Amino acid sequence: MYKAPRGTQDKLPSEQSYWAYVTHKAQGLCQLYGYQRLDTPTFEEAGLFQRSIGEGTDIVEKEMYTFKDHGGDLMTLRPEGTAPVCRAYIEHGMQNLPQPVRLYYLSPIFRYERPQAGRFRQHHQFGCEAIGDEDPSLDAEIIELAWRLCESLGLRGLTLQLNSIGCPECRPLYLQRLKQYYTNHSESLCQDCKARLVRNPLRLLDCKKPICKELAQEAPSITDHLCATCNTHFNDVQRLLATIEIPFTNNPFLVRGLDYYTRTVFELHPKEEGAQSALGGGGRYDLLIEELGGKPSPAIGFATGLERLILNLQRQDVAVPNIDQPSVFITYLDYQGKVEAVRIASSLRHAGIGANTPPGGRSLKAQLKQANARGASHAVIVGGEELERGNITIRDLTQGQQQEIPIDQVVQHLSNLQQGPTASIQNGVIW
RNA sequence: GUGGGCGUCGCCUAGCGGUUAAGGCGCCAGGUUGUGGCCCUGGAGAUCGAGGGUUCGAAUCCCUCCGCUCACCCCA
Numbered sequence: 001m002y003k004a005p006r007g008t009q010d011k012l013p014s015e016q017s018y019w020a021y022v023t024h025k026a027q028g029l030c031q032l033y034g035y036q037r038l039d040t041p042t043f044e045e046a047g048l049f050q051r052s053i054g055e056g057t058d059i060v061e062k063e064m065y066t067f068k069d070h071g072g073d074l075m076t077l078r079p080e081g082t083a084p085v086c087r088a089y090i091e092h093g094m095q096n097l098p099q100p101v102r103l104y105y106l107s108p109i110f111r112y113e114r115p116q117a118g119r120f121r122q123h124h125q126f127g128c129e130a131i132g133d134e135d136p137s138l139d140a141e142i143i144e145l146a147w148r149l150c151e152s153l154g155l156r157g158l159t160l161q162l163n164s165i166g167c168p169e170c171r172p173l174y175l176q177r178l179k180q181y182y183t184n185h186s187e188s189l190c191q192d193c194k195a196r197l198v199r200n201p202l203r204l205l206d207c208k209k210p211i212c213k214e215l216a217q218e219a220p221s222i223t224d225h226l227c228a229t230c231n232t233h234f235n236d237v238q239r240l241l242a243t244i245e246i247p248f249t250n251n252p253f254l255v256r257g258l259d260y261y262t263r264t265v266f267e268l269h270p271k272e273e274g275a276q277s278a279l280g281g282g283g284r285y286d287l288l289i290e291e292l293g294g295k296p297s298p299a300i301g302f303a304t305g306l307e308r309l310i311l312n313l314q315r316q317d318v319a320v321p322n323i324d325q326p327s328v329f330i331t332y333l334d335y336q337g338k339v340e341a342v343r344i345a346s347s348l349r350h351a352g353i354g355a356n357t358p359p360g361g362r363s364l365k366a367q368l369k370q371a372n373a374r375g376a377s378h379a380v381i382v383g384g385e386e387l388e389r390g391n392i393t394i395r396d397l398t399q400g401q402q403q404e405i406p407i408d409q410v411v412q413h414l415s416n417l418q419q420g421p422t423a424s425i426q427n428g429v430i431w
Numbered sequence: 432g433u434g435g436g437c438g439u440c441g442c443c444u445a446g447c448g449g450u451u452a453a454g455g456c457g458c459c460a461g462g463u464u465g466u467g468g469c470c471c472u473g474g475a476g477a478u479c480g481a482g483g484g485u486u487c488g489a490a491u492c493c494c495u496c497c498g499c500u501c502a503c504c505c506c507a
Contacts, residue, residue, distance in 0.1 A: 006498075058505050062432080080507090109507075114432080116501070125507060192504070208503090257506060268507095278507060305507030333465055366460080368467035376467095383465060397467065 007113065007121025018310045021320040023106060025153055026126045033145050035104040035128050040084035042108065046074035052083040052288055054259025056199055063111040077110035080258065081127040081303050082285065083292070089131055090294035099132030100299070106306075118277070118308050127282075127303035134286060134298035136236035139264045140244065143237075146268055146280050146302045147246050153309060154318040157271025158279075160247065163222070163254035164234040165202065167262050167286070170227035175201055177220045185215055205253040221252040230263055237264055260285040264300065270312045279312065280304030326354030328414060329371030330380040331364055337382040344380060344392070344410055351411045372397060380410060 004010055011019060030037070046066050053060050065077035078084060085103055088094075094101045106126050113119055128145055130138045143160070150158050166174060178201050182189065186197065190209045197204060205216050226234060241248055248266070256265050265283035282302025289297040313320065328348055332341040341357045348355040356374070358367045364381070371379045381393040386404055394413060395402035405413055 003498080063505080111506080113505070115499085119506070123507065127507090280507060303507060308507060329467095331466085363460090364465050365467075370467085372467040379467075381466070385465080393466090395466075400468085402466085 005121070007115035007119075009120065009122075015310075017320050017323050018313060019306070020323055022153065022306055022309055022313075023126070026104075026106065026149055029145060029149055029152070030104045030128065033102070033128075033141065035102040035130075035145075038085060038088060038103045038105055039107065040078070040088055040105065043075045043077050044084055044087065046076040048083050048087055048292070049076050049079055052086070052258075052260055052292060053080065057257060057259060059111060059257070063113055065110045065112060078107065079111050080109060081105050081107060081125050082129060082258075082260070082288070082301055085127075085129050085301075086131070086285075086289050086292055086294070086299070089297070090289060090292060095132065095295050095297060097132075099297075100130045100138060101132050102128070102130050104128045118305070118311055120307060124306040125303045126306060127301060129299060129301035131289065131299035131301075132297045134233070134284075136233055137240055139233075139237045139284065139300050140240035140246075142282065142300050142302055143241060143248075143266055144244055144246055146266075146282065146304065149304065150268060150270075150279060150309070153313060154316070155270060155279075155309075155312055156316060159249060159269045160266060161251040161254050161269065162238070162241075162248045162264070162266045163251050164226060164230060164237075164263050165222055165255060165261060165265055165283075166226050166230050170225055170230055171222075174220065174222050174225035177225065178202070178204070181219050182215070188215065202255040205255055216253055223250075223252050233263055256281065256283055260288040260291070262286045266302070268304070270308075271316070277308075278305075279308050324354065325375050326356045327375075327377040328353060328355040328380060329367070329374065329376040329378070330355060330357045330382065331367035331371065332357070332382040333364060333384060337384065337387065340387065340392075340407070341380070341382045344382070344407070347411055348414060351415060353411070353414055368395075378414060 027037075046064070049064060050060050055061075059079050064079050067075055069075050085105060089101060089103075104127065107124065109123050109125050110121065112121060115121060126149075128142060130142055143162075147158070147160060165171065179197065182193075182197050182201065182204055186194065188211055189197065189204075190207065190212055193204050193207050193209070193212050196207070204212065205219065207213065207216070223234070238248070238250075254265055254267060256267075261283045263284040263286065265281070267281040268279045269277055270279050280302055282300065284298065284300045286298035287296075289295070289299060328345075330341040330345050330348075332338045338357070338360060345355040345357045356376075358370055362370075368379055377397055379395045379397055381395060381402075383393065386392050387407075389404075390407055391404045392407050392410060393402050393404050394410070
């Protein structure tokens with residue numbers, strides 16, 4: 001038997017209300033904040049990701065789905081959302097648009113990882129990018145948007161962690177100090193951290209091992225080593241966040257896994273911390289566009305994992321609106337009735353009223369049973385007796401009452417009844 | 432890539448050396464002539480994750496593999 005590939009999952013009809021809920025909320029916020037949707041291809045030239053994410057990162061080294069196509073070109077299934085957006089920004093000359101350009105995406109992400117709770121080989125991210133200006137107000141805007149998304153979804157107990165990791169002006173000096181410090185204590189470092197010391201010293205700061213954590217406490221802090229401009233920028237971001245009342249926690253140990261980040265970085269964590277807990281994160285990437293061949297364009301963005309958002313909604317028992325089901329079920333007794341049932345169903349749908357007919361060969365009892373099981377509010381019964389009089393029976397399934405009405409009044413009759421509270425969502429999103 | 436736990440009908444679960452592998456949910460059909468939701472009855476549905484062993488005999492014990500899961504790692 002075939003199964004969905006490891007680390008991937010079918011999003012079943014029963015889960016779709018969550019997807020519709022989250023994507024609608026996200027898109028609603030984007031409209032409010034002026035972010036426009038950009039869809040990029042599912043795969044890109046491999047070089048785009050190698051260049052942007054960084055050669056030494058885990059993503060590039062061991063997690064990318066890279067393949068050679070029939071033309072011999074190396075392609076990679078999108079392992080993150082920012083690089084493709086930047087590529088499109090450059091390719092379509094968006095630097096000629098009023099800056100900054102505000103974009104969002106909703107797309108599948110592929111990484112070859114060992115699956116675990118909240119971690120998959122294919123997952124979906126919602127992300128926003130503001131490209132073309134380095135104003136701290138954009139940092140605050142992006143962080144606010146990320147925060148409001150989680151908040152408006154109904155998630156409780158969120159925390160926002162904030163840090164600045166400097167720029168090419170100040171970071172090298174800091175890294176030097178950091179290396180110095182850890183080299184002096186290298187005997188007590190854990191095995192992984194000994195490797196990090198040479199490969200990615202910033203990562204030493206957020207090791208979870210108690211020994212390393214202790215060492216990190218005494219380590220030189222990046223925020224003490226920021227250059228004047230980075231420092232001012234970071235202070236501005238904090239002041240603006242305070243102004244709009246976004247509660248944040250400074251975390252000098254917060255670093256991010258992609259090479260392109262500069263200055264502001266942040267992460268959003270849920271109440272219930274697990275191993276794979278971060279709901280979302282982001283930061284500035286002021287040099288990336290330039291690195292990819294565009295004109296210097298500072299930018300900031302964030303991404304959230306939809307599966308993780310949904311996981312937390314479920315953990316916190318957040319109720320989400322149902323997706324509408326057809327509310328009318330049209331039953332029939334014989335072939336003539338079936339033809340009439342099909343006609344009625346068609347005209348109801350045409351009038352915007354959801355309707356289904358059951359497959360043939362079932363007793364009326366079985367048909368009504370199914371109507372009930374599907375949550376229909378009304379059943380139409382097309383029977384020989386009424387039909388001779390030019391009528392059909394309409395049965396209110398919640399009240400258990402029925403009446404006979406002329407067949408040509410069905411649509412009108414049911415549209416009068418269609419006025420219940422319908423705060424529900426109509427459909428999800430096309431990926 | 433490294434460790435730990437787990438794998439019985441679509442779903443949940445019982446069985447833990449000899450059972451026709453049991454039950455609940457769901458599904459289908461009946462409970463008389465054209466009527467749902469409750470109840471009753473019946474039915475379909477499982478080569479007990481796969482492959483090897485051990486044994487007279489294995490869902491039950493052992494090994495390997497696969498998958499799921501938790502943690503490391505990494506990240507959304």
